[in-house]
Structures are given as C-alpha cells and as structure tokens.
Amino acid sequence: AAAVTLAACTSADETSAGPEGELVGSGTGDECTIDSPVPVGAVLSLTGAAASYGETQRNGLELAVDQLNEAGGVTYELTVEDDQTDPKQGITVFEQFTGSDPQSVIIGPTLSNTAKQTDPIAHEAGTPVLGISNTAEGITEIGNYVFRDSLTESAVIPETVAAATEAYGLQDVVVMYSNDDAFTESGYEAFAAALDEVGVEVSETITFSKSDTEFRALLEQAASSDPDALVVSALIEAAVPLVTQAREAGMQMPIIGGNGFNSPQLMADAGDAAEGVVVGAAWNSTADDPLTTEFIQSYEDEYGAQPDQFAAQAYAGMTLVDSAVRAGCSGEREAIRENLAGLSDVPTVLGEFSFTDGRDAEHPAVVQVVEDGSFAVLE
Numbered sequence: 001a002a003a004v005t006l007a008a009c010t011s012a013d014e015t016s017a018g019p020e021g022e023l024v025g026s027g028t029g030d031e032c033t034i035d036s037p038v039p040v041g042a043v044l045s046l047t048g049a050a051a052s053y054g055e056t057q058r059n060g061l062e063l064a065v066d067q068l069n070e071a072g073g074v075t076y077e078l079t080v081e082d083d084q085t086d087p088k089q090g091i092t093v094f095e096q097f098t099g100s101d102p103q104s105v106i107i108g109p110t111l112s113n114t115a116k117q118t119d120p121i122a123h124e125a126g127t128p129v130l131g132i133s134n135t136a137e138g139i140t141e142i143g144n145y146v147f148r149d150s151l152t153e154s155a156v157i158p159e160t161v162a163a164a165t166e167a168y169g170l171q172d173v174v175v176m177y178s179n180d181d182a183f184t185e186s187g188y189e190a191f192a193a194a195l196d197e198v199g200v201e202v203s204e205t206i207t208f209s210k211s212d213t214e215f216r217a218l219l220e221q222a223a224s225s226d227p228d229a230l231v232v233s234a235l236i237e238a239a240v241p242l243v244t245q246a247r248e249a250g251m252q253m254p255i256i257g258g259n260g261f262n263s264p265q266l267m268a269d270a271g272d273a274a275e276g277v278v279v280g281a282a283w284n285s286t287a288d289d290p291l292t293t294e295f296i297q298s299y300e301d302e303y304g305a306q307p308d309q310f311a312a313q314a315y316a317g318m319t320l321v322d323s324a325v326r327a328g329c330s331g332e333r334e335a336i337r338e339n340l341a342g343l344s345d346v347p348t349v350l351g352e353f354s355f356t357d358g359r360d361a362e363h364p365a366v367v368q369v370v371e372d373g374s375f376a377v378l379e
C-alpha cells in the first residue's frame, strides 16, 4: 500500500493543488473567456550578480500582464520571486511553484546556470516552463515541458562572428571566457565553432571566473599577440570591468560579446569604453514596426527608461503564454504545454515567432555595435 501511495503522490496529475477546473473557459482565440485568473510564476534574478537582467525582465512581464488584464477575457495573476542569482534558491522557488503555490506556467529562471538545475523539477511535476533569457545548449533537452523564447548562443553567434569578420576584416582574435558558468561556457563553444567556420584564427584562449573583476594581467597577455578583436563570453558583472580595463590598457580593437553583453548596464557602467562592442541580439531596438514602437513607448511611460532585449523577451514571453492559453481557451498546465508547442508565426516584439520542434526560439536576430552610447545595427 505504501508503494501505491508514493506512486500517486509523485505522478504529474496529482501534484497540482491549484484551481485547475476553473481554468477552462469558453470560446477560442480573441473570444476566449476564462473566469479565474491564470496563475503565472516568474523566477527572476532580482538580486545578486544577474540582477540587472532580472530587473528589466520583471518590468517587461508586469507591463505585458497589465496590458493583457486590461484587454480582458483572459487574465493573469503574476507572482514574481527572486532566485538571488543562486541555483539553490531557484530550486526552492520552483518547488514552491510546482507544490504549495502551484502555477500554470513558470517563466524563467534568468540564468541558464540556474535553469539546468531548476527545469527538471518543473518537467517532473508536469508544469510547463518558458525560459526568456536562457541561451546555453542543453536547456530544452531537459524535457518536453521546457520551452524558451530566447535565441541560443549557437543560433546568434555564427551571425555575429560572420558580420564582425566582414565589417572589420578579422584574421586573428583572442578569446576570453569564464569557465564556471553554463551560459558562458556554451557561448565559448559557439564562438570557437563560428570562428573556425569563417577561418578566423584564435591565437589564444584565456579563461577566468565569473566573479573576477580584475583583468589587467590577462589583458596584457591577450594584447601580446596583437589580435584584430577580443572575443568574450561573459556575464555583465565581468564584462564591464573587462571592457573598461581593456580600453584603459590602450586596446582599441572591437570587442565581440555574447548575450551577457546585451544590457544597457554595459554603457551605463563602462561609459566610453563600451564603444565598439559588438553583440548579436534577439531584439532589434531600432525596428520601427508598430508592435515594437508601441512596446517601447509604453515601457518608457511606465518605467522612465528604455527597454532592453531582456525586457522585450519577457514581454514577448507573456504574448506567447497568452496565445497558447487562448488557442486552447484553457489555463491548465497540460493545455498550455500542448498549445505552446503548436505556436507558429506569432507576431511579437521579437518579430514573427515560432517554436522549433525542440521547443527553442525561431525568429530573426540582429547584430549590433555600441555607437555613441547605444546599440546600433552593425552595417
């Protein structure tokens, strides 16, 4: 009898104590109405080293939920919890969102490094997860409850490297990356493969820790081979001092970064040193289609600052959740999973969005360069 009880407790169907029955509505698409608000749990890094990403993610989610709730028919109850940039805290919140405080879908966590540990919990519990900023390899492979709207490093970096190689005539580069984070390691792999593909020589590969802030000795080592560019896979807390100290050391070559560089904190904290940083992005902040311009305007009205890529991916995440909920007119977990998987060509601030068969993001990317303190398209 004990074995039977245990099996019942751990089966995906039994783990939800939520109001699932009330989450099935009537009508479809724009006509769908669901009486109870659909519970959405977000797990974001609001404190710790990744807080600058998490902060704008929260803004993007809250803005989207406010707008969706105002439109009505289907409403959302958003609960945002801080993972403190710590996988252990991420696990605690995922256990909460799949257990005592059940959510129909979990958005996040901010970092791939955390997602690798948290997403199996949601998958096991039968709760769909939508990553909005995870770009490392091996996230959606965790299982078929795991989705992401963030383009991977392996999707974006080949375009970044090809565009930079063409723009600057690169022949040889030095690669620097932190080798203690799932995202930065995956970004390194993507850079190495992409550089090889276009025939750019890597004269040296230098590793550091994600918590390092002192790069002068490593930069001196990098400068000694006189590279045409520095290629860096780092999170923002290391990227800012690395870029700043490179410029202080007189290194004026392009610095090519991965997704970690897609934060306006780079320009805010590195100032002029950020000029000439090249980074591939999932969101074109200079696009002038109505969805993008209205998003930028309403974000600025609400928060008094320009949105960044992470805010846009968060905002688009709620567009996708809403599309999936409306497609089945159901806020139940299994319906959301099924209907997310079926989404294609959804108009979002990221462009026309589809999921691949592997539940990864498919939409256009853009290669940007910091010019006069903001991201411009690299021509």
Ligand code: 1QQ
Pocket: 050, 053, 110, 111, 112, 113, 133, 134, 135, 136, 183, 235, 259, 260, 261
């Ligand atoms: C990851 C990333 C970070 C830069 C997200 C904020 O891409 O951890 O996958």
